[in-house]
Amino acid sequence: MPDDEVDGFLSPKEEWERDEAKKGKVRLPKFVPPQPFDGTMKEMKSFISSLILYIYGRKAEFPSNESKIMFALSYIQGGKAQHWKMRPSI
Numbered sequence: 001m002p003d004d005e006v007d008g009f010l011s012p013k014e015e016w017e018r019d020e021a022k023k024g025k026v027r028l029p030k031f032v033p034p035q036p037f038d039g040t041m042k043e044m045k046s047f048i049s050s051l052i053l054y055i056y057g058r059k060a061e062f063p064s065n066e067s068k069i070m071f072a073l074s075y076i077q078g079g080k081a082q083h084w085k086m087r088p089s090i
Contacts (some may be wrong), residue, residue: 031057031058036078
């Protein structure tokens with residue numbers, strides 16, 4: 001559908017989003033970042049699920065595996081997980 005056929009039907013916000021998308025400036029959806037992870041088994045599944053949802057929901061922000069790893073490590077804090085974070089294996 002050409003743009004002139006939808007003009008007048010879109011809200012100002014939708015028109016702005018359409019124009020930004022044409023410029024290559026796509027707005028990413030909002031996802032809640034994961035909660036900090038302390039390494040307990042009780043919280044592991046929840047952490048991994050929220051991490052995957054966030055990373056795949058905002059793929060443009062994570063162009064490489066290294067960027068995904070660094071993001072995940074930034075949410076590992078304290079407890080048993082701190083040992084994993086501090087290992088120089090990367």
